[in-house]
Amino acid sequence: MSQIRIEGVCKTYASKAGRVAALEDVDLTIEPNEFVTLVGPSGCGKSTLLKLIGALIRPSRGVVRFDGTPLTRPTSDVGIVFQDAVLLEWRNVLDNVLLPAEILGLDRAAARARAIHLLDLVGLRGFELRAPRELSGGMQQRASICRALIHDPSVLLMDEPFAALDAMTREELGFELMRIWDTDKKTVVFVTHNIAEAIRLADRVVAMSPRPGRIAKVLKVELPRPRTLDMEFTPQFKAYSDEIREVIYRGTGASR
Amino acid sequence: MTTTNATAISAAEDEALEPASSPLKAIVGSTLTFIAMVIAWEVVVRRLNIPGWLLPSPSAIADAMWDWRSELVGHFLVTLYETLVGFAVAIAVSVPLAVAVVYSPVLQNTIYPILLAFQSMPKVAIAPLLALWIGFGALPKIIVVFLVCFFPIVVATATGLTAVPGSLMDLIRSLSASQTQTFMKIRFPTAMPHIFVGLKIAITFAVIGAVIGEFVGSENGLGYLILVSTSQSRTPLAFGALVLLTVMSIVLYYGIAFIERIVVPWAPRN
Numbered sequence: 001m002s003q004i005r006i007e008g009v010c011k012t013y014a015s016k017a018g019r020v021a022a023l024e025d026v027d028l029t030i031e032p033n034e035f036v037t038l039v040g041p042s043g044c045g046k047s048t049l050l051k052l053i054g055a056l057i058r059p060s061r062g063v064v065r066f067d068g069t070p071l072t073r074p075t076s077d078v079g080i081v082f083q084d085a086v087l088l089e090w091r092n093v094l095d096n097v098l099l100p101a102e103i104l105g106l107d108r109a110a111a112r113a114r115a116i117h118l119l120d121l122v123g124l125r126g127f128e129l130r131a132p133r134e135l136s137g138g139m140q141q142r143a144s145i146c147r148a149l150i151h152d153p154s155v156l157l158m159d160e161p162f163a164a165l166d167a168m169t170r171e172e173l174g175f176e177l178m179r180i181w182d183t184d185k186k187t188v189v190f191v192t193h194n195i196a197e198a199i200r201l202a203d204r205v206v207a208m209s210p211r212p213g214r215i216a217k218v219l220k221v222e223l224p225r226p227r228t229l230d231m232e233f234t235p236q237f238k239a240y241s242d243e244i245r246e247v248i249y250r251g252t253g254a255s256r
Numbered sequence: 257m258t259t260t261n262a263t264a265i266s267a268a269e270d271e272a273l274e275p276a277s278s279p280l281k282a283i284v285g286s287t288l289t290f291i292a293m294v295i296a297w298e299v300v301v302r303r304l305n306i307p308g309w310l311l312p313s314p315s316a317i318a319d320a321m322w323d324w325r326s327e328l329v330g331h332f333l334v335t336l337y338e339t340l341v342g343f344a345v346a347i348a349v350s351v352p353l354a355v356a357v358v359y360s361p362v363l364q365n366t367i368y369p370i371l372l373a374f375q376s377m378p379k380v381a382i383a384p385l386l387a388l389w390i391g392f393g394a395l396p397k398i399i400v401v402f403l404v405c406f407f408p409i410v411v412a413t414a415t416g417l418t419a420v421p422g423s424l425m426d427l428i429r430s431l432s433a434s435q436t437q438t439f440m441k442i443r444f445p446t447a448m449p450h451i452f453v454g455l456k457i458a459i460t461f462a463v464i465g466a467v468i469g470e471f472v473g474s475e476n477g478l479g480y481l482i483l484v485s486t487s488q489s490r491t492p493l494a495f496g497a498l499v500l501l502t503v504m505s506i507v508l509y510y511g512i513a514f515i516e517r518i519v520v521p522w523a524p525r526n
Contacts, residue, residue, distance in 0.1 A: 051426070054430050055430075056429060074429055074430045074431070074432055076430075076431055076432065080430050082427070086421050086424040090448075090520070090522045100431050102437075103428070103437050104431060133522070
C-alpha cells in the first residue's frame with residue numbers, strides 16, 4: 001500500500017546541445033491502488049517519470065516519496081514491465097517468471113505456486129516449460145507481467161507495455177490487466193502514447209506535453225468499472241479524448 | 257532480443273517463400289558435387305599426363321596417404337596437440353580478461369585500446385621471432401595459436417557481456433540484484449552465444465596458426481611435413497597432409513558447433 005508523491009521533480013540530461021530538460025516541475029500524488037496512466041507524445045518525459053518512480057534514475061531536483069519516505073534507491077516493492085518482454089531466452093516461461101523471486105531470495109515453493117497461479121491468470125497454463133521464443137509477442141508480454149507480479153509488489157510500473165503488439169492483442173491485454181488488477185489491487189503507473197488506451201484503463205489520466213516535459217492536465221476518468229469496449233463510443237469517452245488531445249497538442253498547431 | 261511479434265502464421269508464410277532447401281538436400285548436393293570434382297580432377301590429371309610432382313591425382317594422393325599412414329598420424333597428432341593447447345590457453349586467458357575489461361573502467365581505458373591496436377598486427381609474422389626466442393619445440397607453435405585465437409575470443413566475450421538489453425538491466429537494478437547475481441543470471445548467459453561465435457572464428461585461425469608456426473621452424477607436424485615433402489618433390493604426400501589439415505579444421509569447427517548446441521541451445525542457428 002504505497003502512496004507515491006512526486007514533489008517538484010525536474011530531470012535534466014546533459015547532451016551535445018547543452019542541458020536538456022526532460023521533466024520540469026512535476027508534482028503528482030498517486031494514491032494506493034490507483035490506476036494512473038501517463039500519456040503524451042514522444043519527448044514528453046513520461047518514461048523518464050516512470051523511471052524516477054522506479055528509482056532507476058535520480059531527479060535533478062525535487063523528490064519522489066513512497067508513503068512519505070524519500071526514494072533514494074530501487075525498492076523491491078515495485079514490479080516493472082517494459083515495451084519488450086525481455087524474457088531470458090535460456091529459461092523456460094516458469095523460470096523467467098521466477099527470476100525476481102530468485103534474486104530477492106524468496107521462498108522457492110511459495111514463489112513457484114504463485115508463478116503457476118499468475119500464469120494461469122493470464123492464460124499461460126500449459127506453457128510453463130516452453131521457451132520464450134516459442135511464444136507469440138502477446139504471450140511473451142503476458143509472461144513478463146507475471147514476472148513483474150511474482151514478488152507481489154504494491155506498485156506496478158508499465159512502460160508502454162503493449163506498444164509493440166497488434167491492436168487487437170493490445171486491447172485484449174488491456175482488459176486482462178484490468179481483470180488482474182481488480183482481483184489483486186496494486187498501484188499501477190502505466191505509460192502509453194495511445195490516448196484511447198490511457199482513458200480505457202485509468203482512474204486518472206496524466207496528460208503530458210513535451211519540451212520541456214511537464215504535466216499538462218490530470219483528468220479523472222468517471223467511467224464505471226469493469227470497463228468495456230462499448231464505453232469508447234460514448235460521448236463521455238470522446239469528451240475525455242478531446243480534452244486530452246487539446247492539452248497535449250496545445251501550441252503545436254496540430255490541435256483541432 | 258528476438259523479434260517478439262513473430263507469429264506461427266508469419267513463420268509459415270516465410271517458409272513457403274523460401275526456395276526449397278533442406279539440410280539433407282544440401283548435404284547430398286554438396287557431397288555429389290565434391291565427388292564429381294574429385295573424378296574430374298583424376299580424369300584431367302590422367303588425360304593430360306600431368307606429372308605427379310606438379311599435381312598428383314586424387315588416387316595418387318590416396319596411395320601416398322596409405323603408404324605414409326603412420327607418419328601422417330604422428331604429424332597429425334602433433335599439429336592437433338599444438339592447436340588444441342593453444343586454443344584452450346586462449347580461452348582460459350581471453351574470457352576472464354574480457355570479464356575484467358567489461359567490469360573495470362580502468363582496464364577499459366588502459367589495456368583494451370592497446371589490445372585492439374595489437375590486434376591489427378599480423379600475429380603470424382611474430383612466428384620467426386618466437387622461433388628465435390624459444391626454439392623449435394611445441395611451445396612457439398602453441399604461442400602462435402594462442403595469439404591468433406586470443407582476440408576473436410576477447411572481443412566476442414566483451415561484446416556479449418555488454419549485449420544485455422537496457423530494459424533488462426533496469427529490471428535487474430530495480431530488484432537490487434548483486435553483481436554476482438547479475439553476472440551469473442544475466443550477463444554471462446547473454447554472452448554465451450557471442451562467445452561461441454568467437455570460438456568458432458578462433459578455432460579456424462588456430463589450425464592456421466599451428467601450421468604457420470611449423471613452417472617457420474620445426475621437426476614435426478603437418479606444416480613441417482608439407483614443407484619437407486614439397487622440397488623433396490613428394491607432392492602427393494604434401495597433398496595428403498593438406499587433406500588431413502582440412503579434415504582437422506572441419507572436425508574442430510563442427511566440434512565447437514556441437515558443443516554450442518548443447519551448452520547454448522537457445523543460440524540462433526544458421
